[in-house]
Amino acid sequence: MRRICVFCGSSGGTDPRHVETARALGFELASRGFGLVYGGASVGLMGTLANAVLDKGGHVTGVLPAALAARELAHPSLQDLRIVSTMHERKAMMADLADAFIALPGGIGTLDETFEILTWAQLGMHAKPVGLLDVAGYYRPLLTFIDHAVANGFVRAEHRALLDVADHPAALLDRLARRPLARPDIRLDPGTR
Secondary structure, eight states: OOEEEEEOOSSOOSSHHHHHHHHHHHHHHHHTTOEEEEOOBSSHHHHHHHHHHHHTTOOEEEEEEHHHHTTTOBOTTOSEEEEESSHHHHHHHHHHHOSEEEEOSOOHHHHHHHHHHHHHHHTTSOOOOEEEEOGGGTTHHHHHHHHHHHHTTSSOHHHHTTEEEESSHHHHHHHHHHOOOOSOOOOSSTTOO
């Protein structure tokens, strides 16, 4: 793995542990020599994460739709900021640039990005590791629901197993690094690397 895509909130949330963990993940990524790919914003957990990677001398690639960049959300200090036209382009480019994916706490956008990347893994469009950083049990209700969907026959157990979960950045990165690539990687958007 060279670059990790992190999906996370444009808010800091109400629990200070969310911000602390975003910062710890950024430090851990940079310490291990992983580049960060993320949504390109300077606010919320996104800004905290990017700043932590930058503070440790790491490389950050942001991918931001033009409409959001125009609202002055673009992080001003990134080494690589890519402006795209649509959210669909953003997700495809982030997916293509990354070798693995992590979801920190976030809202509907974070859930959308995470489930889309899981769907692509389920369909065999990529074999890149996907993980949830379950800060302070934030994702516990979601994981309960996914297990409920497995029990009711709507999600296969092998597809549930595509999602690694840990509550500490180092533990999650270790799990993702150990996951073998089971299928050949298919580029989602040629030319974005």
